[in-house]
Amino acid sequence: MRQSPSPGIVVLISGSGTNLQALIDAVANGDIHGEIRGVISNRPEVAGLERARRAGIPARVINHQDFSDRDTFDQALMAAIDQHQPDLVVLAGFMRVLTPAFVGHHEGRLINIHPSLLPDFRGLHTHERALEAGVQLHGCSIHFVNTELDGGPVILQASVPVLPDDTPQTLAARVQQQEHRAYPRVIQWFCQGRLTLRNGQVWLDEKPLQAPLQFSDPITLADSAC
Template identity: 60%
Template sequence: MANSTPNIVVLISGSGTNLQALIDAHDRGELPANLSAVISNRPNAYGLERAAAAGIPTEVLDHTGFDSRELFDQALQREIDAYAPDLVILAGFMRILTEGFTQHYSGRMLNIHPSLLPKYQGLHTHQRALDAGDDCHGVTVHFVTAELDGGPNVVQAVVPVLPEDTAETLAKRVQVQEHVIYPLAARWFSEGRLRMAQGRSLLDGETLPDSGHIIDSRN
């Protein structure tokens, strides 16, 4: 990867807003990588149209056609590896991945999660933050490991929780920051600045804190 432009494969399940953020960053010259393919487990995912409009090859691998999670992940791995990716990006890919799959892409697969991990792994993160009375919330990009939403953090964006917030308004504020930090993390990786070693994230050779690099948008 050091001497050539890295290949990125993006996995999606839905509308693909984070995919669009990656496409836009690429088009602005801020993501020095090839967006080699977009693969969806849902045939009607709108993100496939975003990819096609950007001239990116698309693949559909419908998980409902497989008898087990393991068989789907094995087929998905073959589809991904056909593009020889340096990095796999999960952009709203709504699948729990098997351990063998995550190990295969260890250190070269990123995910984004709408909370300040390790807080609020799993679903309904915005409502959970409101129910807990948190004064801040946010989003995390992390390396993927076998533990759900548990890999080492790369970068977090912090947003304020306002007194009048609902889960929907808070989600919109978080999504703005998603579209900032996911292209940033992808750029760091593509430039050879970001890697995972011994279960930690390293940026420019320095071990990041457990939170990852922090971008605070509250100010």
């Protein structure tokens, strides 16, 4: 019996690509049953591009500075993504605000990771802001993307304690460790067909999520497909 092809993934980056590397490793280890078909950066000469090339993944740059406005950049980016015919587009440190047209084109198959426990600390400088606010817990959130900045429905969150002697750098490093564990899990759910977005709500295993899953929840430890 002929096997169906693995779900295709395109990863968008802007920098060093540590979450990209976590996804590359998860695919190589069989923890994600999908295929990363392409990596696209909006910035040239970033380390993430070299990570992709070392893994044999096609990598290219669509430099946002080459375009007169956000709409024309997003149109070029959409065309580059569509060449790979992906089932899922993954934002992994992609530092651009996307237009409604782009989000609509990829609705239900566009996922982002944000370094805070959303809805807290949307936008930039999340670790500095968490320390200034004096919160006891910080972390990361993985969510479907909609037209609201960091406002799409959250799928999974992973938390870390904020320590008395934390700096933005130490806190960021601890959050990043959780990102590298949590993001591949969510991508695997999508590739298994377990995770969908329906009418703006997250569904997992044919049940709507009433609240974001937490990485300590038992369901996040289950690797078997439905």
